[in-house]
Amino acid sequence: MPIRPEHRWLYPIDWRELSTFVRFQRAKGCCEHCGRPHGARVQHLGDGRWYDEERRYWRDARGRRVRGLASPDRLPEQLRMIEIAGETMLPRTRVVLASAHLDHNPGNNHQRNLAALCQRCHLAHDRPEHRRQRWRTLFRRRASGDLFLGSYR
Template structure:
């Protein structure tokens, strides 16, 4: 996902090069959590399980090889496809901390899972601010 215009100044000027080193040199073009390959279309079941065509096996959301029970899941009916795209992410959500240990290569799913608590915190703060502004200028919410 591209960096928002208002957040661009929080990142270093060489962020594209730093991101490429993390995603392709260190992580070798695969998500560091689940192992999905960058730029390839993968089959997945929507719950984190996905087909690793290179290894010829199903993997779970943590990248571990799993076996699907025969008859337990109607796999062909629930298979979806998605194109995996890697992004460099800050583990501690601090864009000023660009230490090697703080940066990780995540696919979209793992990046959203990693950022979920931060997104929930920001959502709560935005809603709280809107309500406070409404109370201050328009009276209590109806």
């Protein structure tokens, strides 16, 4: 995930090396919340469940094994979402790991505060912060509109 220009000064000079250590040496190239491997294209159902090709079973959003689901090629047509060349398939997503600050403070770069998360887990982890930021942005726009243009629409 790219660093915002206004936050760049909060990160240490060696952030790239620190991030690489967290993602590939400590986490061994897998998401620390759900276990998705970095760089792999995983099949998923859209609700967090994904197929682990290496172990040949489904996992949930926390990386735990899901029982009772057949392999992706044996799933019923209703669960397959994408149609390519007349054949329905499950969507595939390329997994990209990022180093996430667990307390949402980019100035706190202790090992305990950093986690290697895939894009899905990172967005889920940051969801409350994104909602707060969205509220602040809308509030600021509304206040600015009232101040300079009259009633904001």
